[in-house]
Amino acid sequence: MRAGGSRTKEARRRLSLSDSYWVKYDNDNVDFEAITPYLNPFSELLMQHGHRRSNSIPEIVLGGSQPKKWVRDKDKSLYIEKILLPEQVEVEMRAVRLARLCNVKVMNAFVKTSKGRVYADNFTKLKEQIGVINLVNISNLNRSLIQFDYLGIGVNGYDIKNVVEAYKRAGVERDVGQITLTQIVFDTVVGNIDRKSNNSNWAVFLDHGTGERIPSSMYDFNWASTKYSDEKMIKEVAVGIKSARMEEEAKILTETIGENSRALKFTQWAENAAKLVALLKS
Numbered sequence: 292m293r294a295g296g297s298r299t300k301e302a303r304r305r306l307s308l309s310d311s312y313w314v315k316y317d318n319d320n321v322d323f324e325a326i327t328p329y330l331n332p333f334s335e336l337l338m339q340h341g342h343r344r345s346n347s348i349p350e351i352v353l354g355g356s357q358p359k360k361w362v363r364d365k366d367k368s369l370y371i372e373k374i375l376l377p378e379q380v381e382v383e384m385r386a387v388r389l390a391r392l393c394n395v396k397v398m399n400a401f402v403k404t405s406k407g408r409v410y411a412d413n414f415t416k417l418k419e420q421i422g423v424i425n426l427v428n429i430s431n432l433n434r435s436l437i438q439f440d441y442l443g444i445g446v447n448g449y450d451i452k453n454v455v456e457a458y459k460r461a462g463v464e465r466d467v468g469q470i471t472l473t474q475i476v477f478d479t480v481v482g483n484i485d486r487k488s489n490n491s492n493w494a495v496f497l498d499h500g501t502g503e504r505i506p507s508s509m510y511d512f513n514w515a516s517t518k519y520s521d522e523k524m525i526k527e528v529a530v531g532i533k534s535a536r537m538e539e540e541a542k543i544l545t546e547t548i549g550e551n552s553r554a555l556k557f558t559q560w561a562e563n564a565a566k567l568v569a570l571l572k573s
Contacts, residue, residue, distance in 0.1 A: 324432075357513065362425070371426040377417055379513040380424045385557060386481045386512035387411035392551045395477050398510035399427040429508050435497045436507055437461070440490035448486040448493070449527045451475055451535040461495045462504035470506045472537055473544060477509065479528045480548045480564045482521050485514035517559050525563060529570035538571045545571070 315321065359373040375383070380402060388411040390397035401410040402421050430436040439446055439457060446457040454471045478486050486492045494507040532541045549564025 369428040371428065373424050373426060373513075374422060375424055375513050377420050377422055380421055381417045382481075382515050382517055383424055383512040384411050384414040384417075385517065385555075386483070386515050388414050389481065389548070389551060389555060389557060389560065390477060390509060392555070393477070393548050395473055396508040398429050398508050401425050401427070424513075426510065429510070430496075433499050435499065436494050437497055437504075438491045438494040444493075445490055446488070446493055448475065448478065448488065449524060450531045451537065452531065454493070455535075457493065458495070458506055462497075463495055463506055464504075467506070468535075468537070469540070472532070472535075472541060474506070474509055475528060475531070476541055476544050476567070477548060478515075479525055479567055480545065480552065480560050481512060482516040482519065482524070482559070482563060483512050483514055484516075484521060484524060485511065487524075517557060520559060520563055520566065522566075525566050526570060529567060532571060542568055542571050 357373050357375060359371050361369055362372050363369055384400055384402060387397055387400045391399070391412060399411055401408045402414070402417070402424060404419055404421065439461060442461055444457050444460050447453040451468075451471055454475065455467050458467045458471065474486075477483075492511050495504040496507050497504050532538055545564050545567050549561050549568070552558075552560040552564060
């Protein structure tokens with residue numbers, strides 16, 4: 292550190308932005324809450340640089356191909372502002388609504404309209420040309436999100452056995468099979484091809500208190516499709532489910548997602564569900 296052209300005698304505190312720790316002297320009375328980017332203006336300074344394609348505060352692993360940035364809300368909570376094409380905003384909002392209706396753990400989302408915020412639970416269709424979706428933060432002071440690519444883990448998102456093994460390599464020790472099945476089946480129904488090989492869209496939550504790691508909530512559905520059916524994806528996933536001998540659980544799950552898709556009038560997704568069920572029964 293330098294001040295007034297000369298080197299300072301000592302650094303009082305150091306905060307790591309790539310690991311969950313900080314360093315201070317024993318006689319320093321400042322606590323972590325006073326310096327963490329989650330709660331302090333440091334985050335605001337970075338936000339002023341606009342939408343980034345690279346990593347950002349407070350989660351170092353905020354990446355992906357779409358421009359995005361952290362925004363601090365009026366109640367001091369954080370959300371992610373992501374720039375998309377209007378049709379991508381619509382499909383992601385629909386996917387989040389369906390996931391929440393099916394009790395699939397997912398990052399909630401909202402859009403800002405001329406009449407105020409519309410959250411996924413109440414979303415039907417874009418009535419304005421909106422190119423921004425806002426994603427409610429799923430990490431906090433007690434829980435970090437760690438993506439597979441950050442851990443150096445690759446995955447075939449259509450293969451249940453492969454994803455289960457990846458979760459175990461990431462440190463997950465329980466409930467892996469059922470959670471993986473739910474995530475893959477849901478992606479298949481909504482035609483979300485992005486998670487097949489995009490390792491940044493697979494992640495675990497790290498509990499800072501216990502050190503436990505569990506599969507994270509699902510997020511990022513802007514590459515799902517309400518217009519087309521990916522027959523190859525549906526067949527490949529069906530083969531993987533049969534190989535894992537999880538046909539019965541998958542049929543029940545897929546039928547539920549299909550029924551909710553029909554109730555929401557998401558016709559293509561209801562058809563995708565029916566195709567997957569038929570293959571699982573064959």
